[in-house]
Amino acid sequence: xxxxxxxxxxxxxxxxxxxxxxxxxxxxxxxxxxxxxxxxxxxxxxxxxxxxxxxxxxxxxxxxxxxxxxxxxxxxxxxxxxxxxxxxxxxxxxxxxxxxxxxxxxxxxxxxxxxxxxxxxxxxxxxxxxxxxxxxxxxxxxxxxxxxxxxxxxxxxxxxxxxxxxxxxxxxxxxxxxxxxxxxxxxxxxxxxxxxxxxxxxxxxxxxxxxxxxxxxxxxxxxxxxxxxxxxxxxxxxxxxxxxxxxxxxxxxxxxxxxxxxxxxxxxxxxxxxxxxxxxxxxxxxxxxxxxxxxxxxxxxxxxxxxxxxx
Amino acid sequence: xxxxxxxxxxxxxxxxxxxxxxxxxxxxxxxxxxxxxxxxxxxxxxxxxxxxxxxxxxxxxxxxxxxxxxxxxxxxxxxxxxxxxxxxxxxxxxxxxxxxxxxxxxxxxxxxxxxxxxxxxxxxxxxxxxxxxxxxxxxxxxxxxxxxxxxxxxxxxxxxxxxxxxxxxxxxxxxxxxxxxxxxxxxxxxxxxxxxxxxxxxxxxxxxxxxxxxxxxxxxxxxxxxxxxxxxxxxxxxxxxxxxxxxxxxx
Amino acid sequence: xxxxxxxxxxxxxxxxxxxxxxxxxxxxxxxxxxxxxxxxxxxxxxxxxxxxxxxxxxxxxxxxxxxxxxxxxxxxxxxxxxxxxxxxxxxxxxxxxxxxxxxxxxxxxxxxxxxxxxxxxxxxxxxxxxxxxxxxxxxxxxxxxxxxxxxxxxxxxxxxxxxxxxxxxxxxxxxxxxxxxxxxxxxxxxxxxxxxxxxxxxxxxxxxxxxxxxxxxxxxxxxxxxxxxxxxxxxxxxxxxxxxxxxxxxxxxxxxxxxxxxxxxxxxxxxxxxxxxxxxxxxxxxxxxxxxxxxxxxxxxxxx
Numbered sequence: 001x002x003x004x005x006x007x008x009x010x011x012x013x014x015x016x017x018x019x020x021x022x023x024x025x026x027x028x029x030x031x032x033x034x035x036x037x038x039x040x041x042x043x044x045x046x047x048x049x050x051x052x053x054x055x056x057x058x059x060x061x062x063x064x065x066x067x068x069x070x071x072x073x074x075x076x077x078x079x080x081x082x083x084x085x086x087x088x089x090x091x092x093x094x095x096x097x098x099x100x101x102x103x104x105x106x107x108x109x110x111x112x113x114x115x116x117x118x119x120x121x122x123x124x125x126x127x128x129x130x131x132x133x134x135x136x137x138x139x140x141x142x143x144x145x146x147x148x149x150x151x152x153x154x155x156x157x158x159x160x161x162x163x164x165x166x167x168x169x170x171x172x173x174x175x176x177x178x179x180x181x182x183x184x185x186x187x188x189x190x191x192x193x194x195x196x197x198x199x200x201x202x203x204x205x206x207x208x209x210x211x212x213x214x215x216x217x218x219x220x221x222x223x224x225x226x227x228x229x230x231x232x233x234x235x236x237x238x239x240x241x242x243x244x245x246x247x248x249x250x251x252x253x254x255x256x257x258x259x260x261x262x263x264x265x266x267x268x269x270x271x272x273x274x275x276x277x278x279x280x281x282x283x284x285x286x287x288x289x290x291x292x293x294x295x296x297x298x299x300x301x302x303x304x305x306x307x308x309x310x311x
Numbered sequence: 312x313x314x315x316x317x318x319x320x321x322x323x324x325x326x327x328x329x330x331x332x333x334x335x336x337x338x339x340x341x342x343x344x345x346x347x348x349x350x351x352x353x354x355x356x357x358x359x360x361x362x363x364x365x366x367x368x369x370x371x372x373x374x375x376x377x378x379x380x381x382x383x384x385x386x387x388x389x390x391x392x393x394x395x396x397x398x399x400x401x402x403x404x405x406x407x408x409x410x411x412x413x414x415x416x417x418x419x420x421x422x423x424x425x426x427x428x429x430x431x432x433x434x435x436x437x438x439x440x441x442x443x444x445x446x447x448x449x450x451x452x453x454x455x456x457x458x459x460x461x462x463x464x465x466x467x468x469x470x471x472x473x474x475x476x477x478x479x480x481x482x483x484x485x486x487x488x489x490x491x492x493x494x495x496x497x498x499x500x501x502x503x504x505x506x507x508x509x510x511x512x513x514x515x516x517x518x519x520x521x522x523x524x525x526x527x528x529x530x531x532x533x534x535x536x537x538x539x540x541x542x543x544x545x546x547x548x549x550x551x552x553x554x555x556x557x558x559x560x561x562x
Numbered sequence: 563x564x565x566x567x568x569x570x571x572x573x574x575x576x577x578x579x580x581x582x583x584x585x586x587x588x589x590x591x592x593x594x595x596x597x598x599x600x601x602x603x604x605x606x607x608x609x610x611x612x613x614x615x616x617x618x619x620x621x622x623x624x625x626x627x628x629x630x631x632x633x634x635x636x637x638x639x640x641x642x643x644x645x646x647x648x649x650x651x652x653x654x655x656x657x658x659x660x661x662x663x664x665x666x667x668x669x670x671x672x673x674x675x676x677x678x679x680x681x682x683x684x685x686x687x688x689x690x691x692x693x694x695x696x697x698x699x700x701x702x703x704x705x706x707x708x709x710x711x712x713x714x715x716x717x718x719x720x721x722x723x724x725x726x727x728x729x730x731x732x733x734x735x736x737x738x739x740x741x742x743x744x745x746x747x748x749x750x751x752x753x754x755x756x757x758x759x760x761x762x763x764x765x766x767x768x769x770x771x772x773x774x775x776x777x778x779x780x781x782x783x784x785x786x787x788x789x790x791x792x793x794x795x796x797x798x799x800x801x802x803x804x805x806x807x808x809x810x811x812x813x814x815x816x817x818x819x820x821x822x823x824x825x826x827x828x829x830x831x832x833x834x835x836x837x838x839x840x841x842x843x844x845x846x847x848x849x850x851x852x853x854x855x856x857x858x859x860x861x862x863x864x865x866x
Contacts, residue, residue, distance in 0.1 A: 060654055107851070111858050114598065114654065118793050119854040122847045125786060129843035134836060184416060184432045188425040191413045194402040201362075201400065202417040202478060203388030204425060212426065242786055246600065246662045253659040283674055289667035296660040297648065 018167055022160040034159045035231065036275060040268050041166045042227045047251040047263030048173055049220030054249070055258030056181065057213035058193035062117045063104070063124030064248045067097040067218040069240030071225025073131065076143035076235035080136075086149035086156065090226045097222020098215050100127070105214035109207055121242060128240040142236035149230055156230060166227055170264070173220060177260055180216075189213055221248075254295055256304025265303045314373075315340040315512050316361070316392075316482055321370030323360055330356040331367070332536030338482065343504070343513045345523045348533035354516045355397065357533065358486050361514070362394040363387045375481065389419070391481030397490050399467045403460035407451055407470055410459050411442040414477035442477065449473045449503055465496030472503060476511070483513045489522065501526065524548070565698055570819040571812065576704050578811020579711025583766035584784060585791040585803040586718055587759015593798015593864050594734040595650045595752060600661040601641075602763060602788065603781025604668035609634045609764025610776045611672055614683040617768075623686040630768040631761040638760025642753050650752070669778050678778065683771035707769050714762065715804055722800050731755065736864060787814075790850045796860025805861055810846050817842040 025033050050064045074093035083089055108119045131137050138144075148156040156162050180186050191199045192209050200206050229235045238244065247270070255266025273291060277284035299306055316338040323331040330353040338344045348354050359365040361372065363384035372380045379387055402410050415438045416425060422435070433439070446455050449469040454462055459470060468488060475483055488504065489497045501522050507513060508526075517523050523530060524544045531541040532553050540550040547553055588602045609630040617626030641664075649657050684690070685703040693702045722728035730751055767780075774780065791810050795802025822838030829837070853860065 054655070060658075062658075107855060111854050114592075114797070115793070115854050115858045117598065117654065118789060119851055121786065121789065122850045122854070126844040126847045126851070129847070130840045133840040133843055179429050179431070182431040182433065183429055184422075184425050184427045184435070186428075187409070187413060187416065187432045190405065191402055194404055195400060197396075198400040198402065198474075199413075200384060201388070201394060201396070202414055202474070203385060203393075203419075204417055205385065209425070243665075243782055246658070246665075249655075250659055250662050253655050257655060283670040285666040286670035286674070289663040289665075289670070292663035292666070293645070293660055296652075296656050296663070300652070300656065 015167075015171060019164070022163050026160065031159065034163050038159070038163045038166050038231050039228075040271050041163070041170050042224050042231060043248075043251065043267035043271055044264035045166070045170045045173060045227070046221045046224035047248055047255065047267045048170070048177065049217040049224065049263070050248050051217075051252045051255070051257065051259075051263035052177060052180075052220070053214055053217035054252055055256075055262060056186070056189055056193070057210060057217070059109075059210060059214060060117050060249075061120045061214065061217075062242070062245050062249065063120035063122075064218070064221055065240050065242065065244035066104075066124035066127045067101055067221035068225040068228070068244065068248070069127070069131070069235070069237075070097045070100055071222035071227075072229035072235035072239055073137060073143065073225075074222070075149060075226045075229045076145055077137065079145055079147075079149075080143065084147070084150045086151040086226075086230075089149055090223065093226035094219050094222045097225065098219040101215045101218030102211070105211045105218075109210050109214065121245070124240070124245055125242060128237065128242070131240055132237045138235075140237060142234050142238075144234045145229060148233075149226075162227075162230060166231075169223065169227070173223075174260065174264070181260070185209070185212070250292065254292065254302055256302030259302065259304035262302055262304045269303055313340045314338070315375055316514070317373040318361070319371050319373075321357075321360060321372065322368045323356060323365060324368060329536050331360060334370070334533070334536070334538055336531055336538055336541065338512060338514055339529070340481075340512055341509060342528040343508060343515060343526050345515045345517055345527035345530045346533060347517065347520070347523055347530060352533045353536045354533055355486060356536075358394060358484055358514075358516060362392060362484055388417075388478065391479075392484065393475045393478045393480035393482075394484035395471050395475050395486060395488060397486045399464070399471060401459040401467055401470055401474070404458055406456050406458060407446055407462065408439070408442055408455045410470055411445050411473050411477050412438055414474035415441050415445075417478055445473045445477050446470075448506075450499065463496075465492050465499065468492065468496070468500060469503065472500070476507075481512060483507075483511055485513060485515045485517075487516050487518065489517065489519065497522070566819065567816075568698060569700065570816050572700060572708070573704070574812035574815035575808065576708045576711070576811070577815055578808040579708060579715065580766045580770050581784070581787055581791050581811055582711060582804050582807035583714060583762045583769075584788045585795070585807050586800060587756070587762050588788050589792040589795065589798055589800065589803045590731065590755050591759055592792060594731065594755065595646075597646065597650055598654050598657045598661065599646070600658060600785065601664035601668065602759070603783075603785030604665050605634050605638065605760045605763040605781075606767040606784060607672065607778070607781035608637060608668065609760075609767030610683070610771045610780065611676055611681065611767075612764065613768030614681040614771055614776045615676070617683060618681075623684070626683070627765065627768050630764040634764030635757040635761040638757040639753055641760075642756040646756065647749070647752065665782070668781075672778050680775045680777035681771075683768070683776050685772040703772060710765075710769065714765070718800055719804075727751075727754070787846070790846050792860075793850050794853050794860060796862040796864055798864030799860070799862040802860055802862035802864070810849070813849060814846050817845045821845075 021037060022034050025031060046064065046068050050061065053059050053061045071093040074096045075089045078089045078092065104120070104123045108116060108123065111119050132140050148162065150156065151165065154161050154165065156165065188204055188209055192206055196206055225239065228239065251266035251270050252263050254270055255264065256262030270288065273288055274284050277287050314337045318334055318336040321331055321334040322329065334357060346354055346357065356365065360367050363382060366381065371378060374390055374392060377390065379390065402413065416422060422438070443455060446452060449472055451466060451469055451473065454466060459467060472488065489500055492500065504513065504515070504526055515526065527544055529542060530544050530547040531538050532547060540547050540553045584602065584606055588599065591597050591599050612633040613626035613630035616629035617623050645660065649660055689702040689706055691702060692699045693705065722731055734748065734751065787810060791806040792803055794809060795806030821842040822834060825834035825838045
């Protein structure tokens with residue numbers, strides 16, 4: 001039998017704690033918080049996808065909101081067309097985000113550095129402006145969902161169920177990320193991040209490797225978008241706007257670039273701080289901003305870097 | 312003579328300068344072929360043209376019977392042409408073992424594509440074993456688990472050689488492998504390259520004449536973008552045009 | 563139709579010149595310090611608020627402009643000295659995080675001081691009406707903005723191409739190490755450039771105040787347009803920023819005005835109704851993506 005490493009034990013303990021959270025909240029009569037916890041997990045999922053692109057693939061993508069939003073709009077649009085089953089709409093949301101990423105990535109990956117930042121931003125803005133000028137997509141108002149997706153035999157209308165489904169998807173994603181990082185592909189991706197020229201000279205199809213990374217990370221954002229549409233009851237243009245891309249990137253940097261739990265930590269820390277501060281002040285963003293500045297100056301490797309000591 | 316690489320009438324210019332101005336060159340299978348020439352003669356340009364980093368304006372490149380004149384770098388690596396760089400190109404934050412293992416993994420004909428996402432790479436034990444063997448062979452057995460950025464320059468160059476060899480090239484292009492090395496490191500590298508004799512075809516660019524004459528089966532002299540002489544070391548050493556154009560009267 | 567096109571072309575010119583005020587500082591900071599500064603839009607917003615408050619208090623628009631420029635230049639110096647200079651050598655991710663944090667801080671700081679409601683900023687009374695120009699009517703205030711924008715462009719051109727400080731700036735954009743070996747006090751130069759950029763952004767904010775709303779979040783939209791401009795023009799190039807600004811201003815304005823009409827004439831009405839606005843609003847981004855694809859260094863590459 002394989003030995004169970006302590007790190008894995010902590011992970012399992014955290015997972016169990018996360019799984020029983022809704023029961024505790026229900027017992028305390030704080031049901032509102034289940035929705036908030038779901039939101040945290042959804043953003044954790046989206047940020048994890050982005051961290052794969054930024055931290056593992058070394059590509060600073062500044063248009064992640066586009067794929068996040070595409071997932072949400074895919075679910076909302078299919079609902080207006082009468083398709084409610086998550087078994088259909090969620091995979092379609094993922095596929096739509098992946099397809100968009102394939103097209104955008106194929107063009108954008110011809111550039112690098114700041115130019116890659118700018119071209120991904122440009123494409124995301126194109127998608128934002130296209131969506132808000134489309135009447136059937138609800139324009140500036142976005143699209144409301146008639147109801148949550150159906151996921152027979154589960155009942156997503158129940159907040160706790162949606163939470164558990166989200167938790168399961170996030171867990172699967174994090175496990176897959178671990179496998180992926182250790183696979184031949186993951187090793188090759190690390191090589192590309194560290195020295196692209198060398199990888200090309202070794203005969204690796206560098207552009208393919210990067211494109212796959214971009215598409216996979218964006219597809220995860222599509223899934224997160226589908227979940228967020230269900231949680232919010234709508235697909236909103238603000239989800240596509242560049243500040244959302246900025247927020248997701250901030251989560252990744254805050255949590256720890258290239259750290260497996262970096263995206264999750266960053267999402268929970270940022271949204272959690274916003275929520276807690278929001279209770280005591282109208283101007284929570286002011287203090288969130290100050291906290292972020294402190295992280296930039298004093299914890300350059302992000303929160304995950306604070307306790308994973310590496311050379 | 313069994314020609315592995317055949318170059319005919321190769322030309323490449325930058326602005327008004329013909330860096331490569333009608334090069335004819337044959338590299339035979341199994342030989343160590345040295346390319347020498349004064350600074351600015353166009354040696355690195357020629358290496359770029361052979362590896363595919365640059366495309367020629369005129370002329371042809373034949374490799375093992377295939378016309379590779381317009382092929383991409385990627386295709387050429389797949390056909391068996393691997394190069395090392397003048398400036399060290401390794402993966403700085405990976406262990407030496409992983410550096411070489413990645414080079415081993417790149418051989419698609421042996422292992423298939425690198426687009427495999429689920430099975431841990433560490434499960435491919437043969438890749439790791441081969442990487443270890445190759446590190447042992449270049450004298451880096453003691454440093455396998457160190458990060459590439461933590462070892463000396465000479466060790467990085469040896470690592471590069473191990474990586475290049477791990478792609479199992481049919482033709483190995485070495486662009487000044489001794490660049491920036493001290494005498495001891497340089498001697499070590501010379502012995503490593505000498506150990507490839509008769510089993511690996513090498514096209515070697517090198518400044519140090521002593522090393523060239525020790526290692527090379529044949530030598531070609533590049534001056535102003537043209538090969539002015541090509542033959543055995545002693546033939547080249549005695550060639551009048553070489554003596555006047557390049558070696559001066561010192562030899 | 564001619565009246566419409568002419569008017570829209572002038573509007574495009576006016577918008578482009580304002581974009582130039584914003585882009586000039588951004589492109590220098592980006593090009594010379596290699597710094598992705600997302601908070602440049604906040605300097606623009608800060609300028610609009612400073613200007614609106616000062617104009618209300620003093621009753622003079624001109625006082626508003628001066629206060630906005632001096633005030634934001636001071637804010638720029640403080641920001642540069644306390645924070646940004648620590649970021650020049652960090653990677654782009656750290657810069658994104660820090661300057662995004664500044665956006666959050668600035669937006670809430672403005673809300674704390676002036677409240678969530680937009681501020682009212684009136685153009686100077688003398689310029690409130692239209693004027694007649696070669697037989698057609700155009701708002702006097704917009705004409706003033708065009709004049710100011712052109713004047714600033716000329717001023718910057720002279721500054722960059724004919725003064726010692728300008729030579730340092732050009733040297734810094736082309737090759738930073740080289741500039742340092744030439745004995746340029748790079749630290750001080752960076753502070754000055756940043757303050758100048760902040761003052762110009764503030765000028766754009768206060769001048770556009772009467773035309774657009776002075777409100778929280780006004781910087782976010784226009785910041786991205788400024789990035790589009792400098793990418794098209796070539797990062798680090800003032801000349802590129804000017805040309806890029808005019809291109810973006812005119813393409814955007816004319817596109818919005820004319821594309822729907824054009825499409826209605828050539829395609830089915832319902833297609834035109836959907837496609838027109840969508841196409842008009844993404845045109846400049848298409849322009850930028852195309853530029854990055856075919857000529858990533860922009861129209862006027864600052865680095866050789």
